[in-house]
Amino acid sequence: MSTATPEAAVQAGMGFGHFIAQSDAVGKTLLAILVIMSVLSWALILIKGITQIVRQRRSEKFLGFFWNARSLDEVAGEIQTHGAHDPFGHLTAHAIHAQAHHARYGAAKLAEAGSAQDFVTRTIKKVLDEETTRLENGLTTLATIGATAPFVGLFGTVWGVYHALLAIGMSGSGTLDKVAGPVGEALIMTGIGLGVAIPAVMAYNAITRSNRVLNAKLDAFAFELMTFLSMGSPLADNGKSGKSAAPSVQPLRPAPLAANT
Numbered sequence: 001m002s003t004a005t006p007e008a009a010v011q012a013g014m015g016f017g018h019f020i021a022q023s024d025a026v027g028k029t030l031l032a033i034l035v036i037m038s039v040l041s042w043a044l045i046l047i048k049g050i051t052q053i054v055r056q057r058r059s060e061k062f063l064g065f066f067w068n069a070r071s072l073d074e075v076a077g078e079i080q081t082h083g084a085h086d087p088f089g090h091l092t093a094h095a096i097h098a099q100a101h102h103a104r105y106g107a108a109k110l111a112e113a114g115s116a117q118d119f120v121t122r123t124i125k126k127v128l129d130e131e132t133t134r135l136e137n138g139l140t141t142l143a144t145i146g147a148t149a150p151f152v153g154l155f156g157t158v159w160g161v162y163h164a165l166l167a168i169g170m171s172g173s174g175t176l177d178k179v180a181g182p183v184g185e186a187l188i189m190t191g192i193g194l195g196v197a198i199p200a201v202m203a204y205n206a207i208t209r210s211n212r213v214l215n216a217k218l219d220a221f222a223f224e225l226m227t228f229l230s231m232g233s234p235l236a237d238n239g240k241s242g243k244s245a246a247p248s249v250q251p252l253r254p255a256p257l258a259a260n261t
Contacts, residue, residue, distance in 0.1 A: 024163065028187075029158040034149060034192050041145045041200040044138045048207050054215075058086035063221075072096060072228060087214065088221055091124065099229050101117075103252035117230050123224050131218060135211040139204060146201035153193015160186030215251045 013202045066088070074095045084093040098120045161183055 027163075030152055030159070030189065031192070033152055033197050034156075034189075037145045037149050037152070037200075038196045041142060041196065041203070042143055045203040046201065047155060048138060049202070052207070052210055055086055057197045058090050059214075061156055062086050062089045062092075066092065087218055089126045090131065091118060091218065092192070092225060094127045095124050095225055095229060117226075121226065121228055122193055124226060128215075128218060128222060132215060134213075135214065139211075142200050142204040142207070146204055148196035149200065150193045153190045153196070156189030156193070157186045159169055160189060 062084075065078060066075055069078070076094060079089060079093045079096075084090045164186055165184055
């Protein structure tokens with residue numbers, strides 16, 4: 001024969017399911033928003049993570065071929081045959097094409113004005129900006145989820161506590177066992193908000209650092225590539241030969257971009 005008291009039976013029936021069943025339209029809407037945030041953030045995390053792994057492997061493969069190639073013509077032939085599927089290959093393809101285009105047609109349009117080196121420099125900067133923009137896609141969404149999810153959960157908690165206190169006040173019983181259950185259920189929303197926000201913030205920081213490292217490597221590679229195109233010799237040859245070095249090329253760094261939506 002069960003010895004459980006009515007109060008214990010009521011408390012045993014409480015939990016997340018009971019909280020959702022007792023929630024009104026506002027509470028359920030807030031929960032749906034948190035679920036959507038969680039699904040969206042994890043989708044972005046998986047997509048960005050897989051993309052970064054693939055991009056890193058392709059970049060390493062291309063750089064290995066590039067630095068072991070005998071000439072830029074060999075690199076251009078490889079790109080023409082197999083295409084450019086990584087940021088370094090994309091940058092190299094556009095830079096070589098820009099130099100060849102200017103050498104063949106000259107400055108036929110305003111976009112091609114200036115010397116061949118000026119045209120190639122502008123092309124490289126444009127590609128670097130495009131790569132930076134591509135790398136930043138989705139990061140604004142992750143940052144927004146990480147910043148707002150805890151407050152959405154907190155709002156859900158406040159709303160749940162408010163309705164729980166109203167129900168307790170109408171029942172005329174304000175003992176601790178009557179208050180603790182409903183208030184504890186309302187705190188679930190805060191926990192859900194934190195559970196949504198923490199992975200998004202951690203992924204945002206990791207992806208941002210990875211993008212910063214890749215941008216630095218692209219910046220250095222663009223400097224080397226511009227030197228090859230302008231002088232036809234690696235940087236290590238400067239100062240070793242009897243010829244005077246050509247004017248130095250300033251490192252190419254993409255301009256700051258506005259936040260993506």
